[in-house]
Amino acid sequence: MSNKIIIILVGMPARGKSYTSNNLSRYLNWCGINSKVFNCGDYRRKIIGGFQDANFFDFNNQENFNKKEEISKICFNDLINWIDDTGEIAIFDATNSIKERRSFLKYNCGKYSDNLLFVELITNNKDIILNNLNLKIKSQDYVNSRDKKFATDDFKKRIAFYNNIYQTIEDNENLRYIKLINFNEKIFINNVFGINESLVMSYLMNLKLNNFPIYLTRHGQSENNLNMIIGGDPNITNLGDKYAKELHRHMCNEISDDFVIFTSCLNRTIQTAKYFKQDKIHSRLLNEIHGGICENMSYKDIEQIYPKICKERKEDKLRFRYPQGESYIDLIERLKYFVLELNKYNKPILIIAHNAIIKVLLGYFIGIKHDKIPYSEIELNTLIRLTPNSHNYAITYNKLIN
Numbered sequence: 001m002s003n004k005i006i007i008i009l010v011g012m013p014a015r016g017k018s019y020t021s022n023n024l025s026r027y028l029n030w031c032g033i034n035s036k037v038f039n040c041g042d043y044r045r046k047i048i049g050g051f052q053d054a055n056f057f058d059f060n061n062q063e064n065f066n067k068k069e070e071i072s073k074i075c076f077n078d079l080i081n082w083i084d085d086t087g088e089i090a091i092f093d094a095t096n097s098i099k100e101r102r103s104f105l106k107y108n109c110g111k112y113s114d115n116l117l118f119v120e121l122i123t124n125n126k127d128i129i130l131n132n133l134n135l136k137i138k139s140q141d142y143v144n145s146r147d148k149k150f151a152t153d154d155f156k157k158r159i160a161f162y163n164n165i166y167q168t169i170e171d172n173e174n175l176r177y178i179k180l181i182n183f184n185e186k187i188f189i190n191n192v193f194g195i196n197e198s199l200v201m202s203y204l205m206n207l208k209l210n211n212f213p214i215y216l217t218r219h220g221q222s223e224n225n226l227n228m229i230i231g232g233d234p235n236i237t238n239l240g241d242k243y244a245k246e247l248h249r250h251m252c253n254e255i256s257d258d259f260v261i262f263t264s265c266l267n268r269t270i271q272t273a274k275y276f277k278q279d280k281i282h283s284r285l286l287n288e289i290h291g292g293i294c295e296n297m298s299y300k301d302i303e304q305i306y307p308k309i310c311k312e313r314k315e316d317k318l319r320f321r322y323p324q325g326e327s328y329i330d331l332i333e334r335l336k337y338f339v340l341e342l343n344k345y346n347k348p349i350l351i352i353a354h355n356a357i358i359k360v361l362l363g364y365f366i367g368i369k370h371d372k373i374p375y376s377e378i379e380l381n382t383l384i385r386l387t388p389n390s391h392n393y394a395i396t397y398n399k400l401i402n
């Protein structure tokens with residue numbers, strides 16, 4: 001059995017299936033696992049075109065039912081072709097709400113029947129449903145409908161049709177499954193093991209709806225920044241201190257003081273956070289990339305003394321590991337569980353860290369392709385705000401001092 005996985009979402013409409021699928025896929029890609037979401041709704045819109053109102057989902061209408069099943073087969077077929085090729089974890093995003101459909105998928109996935117992993121989202125929490133409903137009425141299906149009330153009523157009617165036929169996963173279906181009740185309030189796991197499965201499980205265990213912004217910034221200018229020296233544990237300069245003050249003023253203006261602050265364990269980030277009164281979490285996971293034998297050297301000296309290091313780093317900045325130090329891939333590995341931890345706070349978060357660390361975190365939050373991560377430009381004196389939307393984060397940059 002290969003370690004490829006086909007994740008099949010199961011759940012009523014507005015339970016967070018697309019939110020879960022897209023966030024999970026973004027995380028897996030960032031972790032270096034080739035993942036893709038196959039969304040049946042997208043296929044329906046492309047194949048049938050136009051707008052299908054709630055009546056399309058009336059299960060008593062055999063013609064529409066057949067159309068829907070046909071579309072799901074086309075979508076699933078594309079998924080199988082993709083996983084046969086280079087895909088590692090495919091995510092089939094549809095309601096898959098009846099046993100008959102799940103059984104069809106199980107017996108029509110070729111050699112992958114042992115690789116299917118069903119993820120059922122069960123939600124009775126009104127806030128979660130309302131949140132998803134609000135996302136839904138802004139989705140592709142209602143993009144041309146200016147009338148919010150029409151969209152809400154139509155979507156509620158669609159939910160009612162699904163309510164009539166929905167069948168939760170039962171053990172006699174003999175499926176490998178994870179059932180999430182109100183995201184991670186209660187979790188049931190049946191017959192799930194394996195390395196990639198554990199990673200999927202860790203992500204799902206920590207996933208929540210997040211409505212709060214995340215702020216990322218490098219520390220204020222350090223003595224080493226002045227001299228283009230990498231690594232080390234220098235103090236911040238007067239200009240760095242000016243940034244620390246401005247950062248404090250700006251954050252207090254924008255969101256008062258009810259937010260969580262993370263810094264690394266290095267002086268320059270701790271000093272940048274010093275004007276904030278609240279407790280800070282100092283995490284080694286946020287320390288700058290370790291330059292190994294190049295720590296405390298300037299880029300110019302590295303080039304002169306270790307030309308081979310410079311050349312190799314230029315050739316593959318993502319994978320290049322400083323001798324006795326780290327690579328960008330190592331940083332992703334280091335931050336893989338840190339990003340999951342952030343979900344637990346339910347508050348805005350400010351992370352004061354370092355150049356390479358912010359590049360890697362940004363790669364996760366906005367889904368930057370691996371090879372591009374080391375080349376993001378993260379300027380000093382700039383606060384990055386990530387505002388959550390349905391699948392990832394909208395980004396704004398704010399240069400606080402010149």
Ligand code: F6P
Pocket residue numbers: 225228229230231232288289291354355356374
């Ligand atoms: O130059 C500041 C710094 O934070 C160094 O400590 C670190 O090695 C570097 O940035 C990371 O950026 P890059 O990978 O582009 O060299």
